[in-house]
Amino acid sequence: MSRIELTNLRKEYGNVVAVNDLNLTIEDGEFIVLVGPSGCGKTTTLRMIAGFEDPTAGEIRLDGSIVNDLEPRDRDLGMVFQSHALFPHKNVADNIVFGLRMQKVGKEEQRRKMHEVAELVRISHLLAKMPGQCSGGESQRIALARTLVTEPSNFLLDEPLSSLDAKLRRELRAECDRLHEQLQKTFVYVTHDQEEAMTLADRIVVMDAGEIVQMGSPIDIYSNPVSYFVADFFGNPAMNLIEGEFVQNGSAEFRSDSFTVSLPEKYKDISPGKGTFGIRPENVQVSKANGGDTRNIGLVEPLGKDTLLYFETAAERPFVAIVEGTESHSSGEPVELSFPGDNMFLFDGTGDRIRA
Amino acid sequence: MSMTMTQKRNVFSVFRYFVLTIWLLIVAFPIFWMVSTSFKPDREWFSWPPVYITENATLQNYLTVWTDFNEYSTNEETKELGQYTQSLQRPWEALGNSTLIAGIATLLAVLFGSVLAYGVSRHQILSEKRMFQLLMLRMVPPIVLIAPISLWYRQIGLLDSIPGLVILYFLTSLPYAVWMSKSFIDEVPREMEHAAEILGASRWRTIWEVVLPLVRSGLVATFLFILILTWSEYLLALLLSKTDVLTLPIELSKYQGSTEGRVYGRQAALSVGITIPLVFVGLLIRKHLARGFSFGMVRR
Incomplete structure (x- = not known):
């Protein structure tokens, strides 16, 4: 003992x-x-x-x-x-x-x-x-x-x-x-x-x-x-963390220079102001361009089992998505990104997690 | 025409050896000259062109300096000189004094210096400023200290005594001892001591089994460095003790007179005798010296 x-x-x-x-x-x-x-x-x-x-x-x-x-x-x-x-x-x-x-x-x-x-x-x-x-x-x-x-x-x-x-x-x-x-x-x-x-x-x-x-x-x-600190520290590749602000515009939204994300129902009472939107690369859903908001793949990094896709953003750090290694993607290809509401992490201006 | 890298490297290598050889000759020449002169008969001391290696090698200089110092020289020509120097020469006593004084002062300096250095290295018992002040102590020209010290020494009865010189040599070499041994102790990673401690070793045990073996070579190098300084110290010895306590450098200076000039052969013979003990000590501890003077013995 x-x-x-x-x-x-x-x-x-x-x-x-x-x-x-x-x-x-x-x-x-x-x-x-x-x-x-x-x-x-x-x-x-x-x-x-x-x-x-x-x-x-x-x-x-x-x-x-x-x-x-x-x-x-x-x-x-x-x-x-x-x-x-x-x-x-x-x-x-x-x-x-x-x-x-x-x-x-x-x-x-x-x-x-x-x-x-x-x-x-x-x-x-x-x-x-x-x-x-x-x-x-x-x-x-x-x-x-x-x-x-x-x-x-x-x-x-x-x-x-x-x-x-x-x-x-x-x-x-x-x-x-x-x-x-x-x-x-x-x-x-x-x-x-x-x-x-x-x-x-x-x-x-x-x-x-x-x-x-x-x-x-x-x-x-x-x-x-x-x-924010813990979210950023754990995980490789690190969680995508995008600085921006939360706005109430009929419904709750997150806006930054690169992304506008409508927040799920549970965040409907979020108070407006500066904050950070986070999502882990493996939770980002990548689909073929289908009439929605598209962006072009930057670097493609195949690791075998997985493939990392990098997207240029207004921020210094590129946005990363992980897809199955069997999917084929090429640099410059337009795709649509979506973020499942259950896997989003929101942090307020001081870096504390915002919970619904 | 351009040279290949190998050619350039060869040229550089030749140049380097050339410079090193010249440097070696410059450094080694006085030693050669000392040994050579010590075997020359007196008429060759000043001869021109100079005699580099005498064909009339004699031990007379050695005999006069080390054994016949109380006898008149048998050589008629140097009879005058012999007379002049005869009554004053006490080489064996000077050798004894020097050994005692330099030996004890150096031992004390290394002992106290390394203990102090350990405290500074591990527990910052002296601030950086104090450490510098300690070193500045060495920057003071000894001559400015002579007057107050001799007055003070006269009062407390240390003038012209062995303890008087030991104390002074110990104090003047302490800064070197602290600085040098600190540089070696600093090289022993703190974590190594912590490892020993957490494995159950006491503080003393840790110093004895871990720190000391790692700094031993450095301390030996420090010892020799300070021994050389104190062994050949002249000024303090001359002014603080000239009649009763005679050291080798003072003894050496006595082989010259105002009218006769330097008695080169005798001085050379005495010099060889003074040098041999240091060379001997150096040989005894040579395996430590290479490591100690390279200042990088702890592999991490």
Whole structure:
């Protein structure tokens, strides 16, 4: 049983508030991902849990007892760093047993556990090497092994994959998932990569400017964003977000330089003013020109299973639609776009979601 | 006519080696001249055209400087010189003093300097401004400090004493020690220490097992750098201690007189003797030096 509770956690650097009265309870065995753009306070939060930063105010509880004043080593945590932070002057085996040596585990036991964990993350062939001789992916596996071997109740992972290339990242992401399944320990994972957050998390905590903006399961965050910020952050390609204004002109409408959309019945009482209209590329319906309002396809990007269609708009960002890869389209072709009312997202001038 | 890239590269390479060779000759020549002169008999010291490698090699200079310094020279021609220098020369005592003073001062400077540097690097115990002030301390010409320090030293009885010079050398090399070792400590990523700490290591354990092994080469390089400075320091030694406590550079300066001029052969022989300990220390720690002076030993 291990539960991490953060109560009114706050961190200030001079006049800058890095973490603003954060409240979060992480349940035993949960895989939680803190995600947000750089500077949002996610890493500072993690470092406060680890004990490398003292909170300005607030409490950190592990298993119900306050640990604010405990040294990192007394908190029953393991941590994996972005830079791997392997000891370059010790070979891989010595790196792995470092934690066990600090815990004064017997030599025999050390060896047994080291081989066990090396097996688990598939680095048995590297034990005699120096970290400098290992690749980035191997280094991160070694860093994982070094943490796993001490059997902490909670794992903190600070952007562990962001220094690796895309293919390795996917591979090690799966590895993280597998380890979590196998160990059933609490994982707190920090990343700025929405895709990592979506694929790994039991629960995503979206942070911005030191505060939690939304918390929920990946699918909940994806299909029900609370604000422009969250809507824009999750999804690849990103949600189409068009700045414009809402008008009441007999019926409720959204108007921008590029689009005029009549809003469904549930938004009939929308208050006029500036706002944003959003729709995910996969929800845009593309049909052959049929006497309605047409626009010309710009770039066509076939990805195999899907094809991305780009449309020029008055805004800087092109409008994107995803269609089946089997449909054939060509650049310059006129098509009609329609937006199903259930998949529209509307945001007011401050970026908050407008709900019907 | 245009050259291919390879040709251009070759021309550049030849040019580079040419320049480096000239530079090497310029730097190495005084050392060669020192060694060469130390084996010359006295009539060749000033001869023209100069004798580069003597055919009458003799150990007389070494014997006079290092062993017969209390005897009159057997050579009639230099009898006068021998008389002049005889009573003042104490090379072995100077060697002992220099070893003691430079050794202790350098050790202290590196020890305190690196601890201070760790505090600055990790906990900002000195602001950037203070760090610069520390370095400015080195910019002060030593000569302006001599008067107040010698007055003060006389009062507290440190004038012409070994502790007096040790303290002064320690203080004047501390800025170098702090700045140099800080540059090495800065290279050890903070995360590496955090990794050790969260794996259960205490602060001291972390410094001992993680930081120290990574900065060892740098500290050794710092040690040698400061040792060279203190070993050959002349001005402070001359003015703060000349009668009781004699160091090697002072001893060296005594082989010249107002009428006789420089006694080159003897000075050269003494110089060789002064240089050898430094070369020896350099050889002992050479595997650290290449890494230490390249300022980039931590692979991330």
